Amino acid sequence: MAPEKGEWRLIDRIRARTRLDPAAVPIGPGDDMALVDLGESGCLITTDTLLEGTHFDLAEATPRQVGYKALAVSLSDAAAMAAEPVCAVAWVGLPETRDMAFAEDLCLGLSDAAARFACPVVGGDVTSWRHPLAIGTSLVARPSGVVPVRRSGARPGDLLLVTGTLGGSVLGRHLDFVPRVKEARLLARAAALHAMIDLSDGLSTDLGHVARESGVAAEIEAAAIPVSADAEQLAEIDGRSPLDHALNDGEDFELLLAVGPEDGRRLIRAGLLGDLRLTCIGRITEGAGVTIIGVGGHRRPLEPRGYEHFRGDGGASA
Template structure:
């Protein structure tokens, strides 16, 4: 397998299609026909989402292995299914490959995808393979299922609800900066941050759990909590008040931020790509959720308030400032 030219489009697909089905019971036809044929679970709502990763915009092949890229391409999509309270089921994967791409790179890309698909019982049931004149592009679309009663949208937050996040925030953005700066291997604190950036774990189990526990709105944190809080506030027609001192930060992020000359909060609020979840819930239900699951990796970071208050951040000194949606934006560099 020396080059894509020798292998050809169809030779490559033949290699890639091995070990792509993890739940045979829901796939009638997988890779190999004009369309996949799937058996949905009766009475479940179908979810469908897609996210694309573009070389130099979302990843740099000098700091990301093909395996890690494959893992992340699926993870970012599973994260959107998690944010609806659903279980992921099937994926289609499209790749645009420069002519010079070594076939091994594509095989390793698929190994990373197959690993996370196996972990979350997702089937790769199709895709598309094309050539690209400039850089590698990978687009994934994923289906999921959710019981109608457990569906969580961005639009259900109510004044009085608590605002809660899973995991820690800001690690991924700091990891990206360490990767870009190079020589991150010299620092003990770098590994968990770099890992958070390269191979984020989608919070599928937690998403389903908090959905069943009565979350009123939910979003995954792809562009930064400042951006997602504004999205929930606008979809729900409410205000949101976040407390800077309550945002969960990894100990390693604090060390890295000191080294990189920024505050950890900058990464946490605006960094993006954490792929944690932010959700809102009536306080009594949140207390019951914590009582039943004392070890749950969740942190209350704020409250839902009336729309008139807008989206604000209360700093450690009690000062209130407007929290702008200053997360990652592909076309705009916000202030």
């Protein structure tokens, strides 16, 4: 696999300099949430930040949608580890040019997500400043009878399954997506999930994270990727293929999981997720890197081209 650049190179440096007691912090940097041992039970923690101009555009999104998304992205982290959300705190850097009605709409969006997923916002901080809107959340969750699913447990022979459809989230789904909290816990109770991640940065990038953290390789079938109707629509607008959008757009917030072949086939047959699709897109193999298999069995390396901060010369890439 190609050397990590940008955001993940920075994260690797942070991990190398972080000294944690594994008994006190069984899961540290590198997963969707950290796990802290509090004695009788474990506590899972995550934090996320959304910046105007990077994660949303207020010319297209309402403040209520931004508030919803701010908590939903942290809820999706909880889903990635099959954890049960408990509560959250939020912070806002509010532009001086915005009025009280704007701030109240942000809070309504946070409340929408909190109520929908039984994860109350129990505190936070609000600051007025001379910059674009910034908002973030920190979320606490608990295992509640389900062992947290990490990125690093994929094994050769595992099937790769994905929920829902992928691509084209920029047409609106990135603002009103449903974090797969319930679905993740259903799947984790029904089978031994070896690894899982939420698809926030795009399939090509996030599958690379799982392969790298697990020390394995992965191969996926192009024809099996569940391409969304939004990806098809966006392809007609910008000329990129629907598959390219499904692989690289990001902010799908669906789940990608690695599971043993028998369990994987059983999960698909069982229909646990109702109308939500669960699709086998490939498998885990020995080695390193990610391969995509196209028409006629043509194989090529799948480069991570999803979202990554600090890419190249240090700029953010969408």
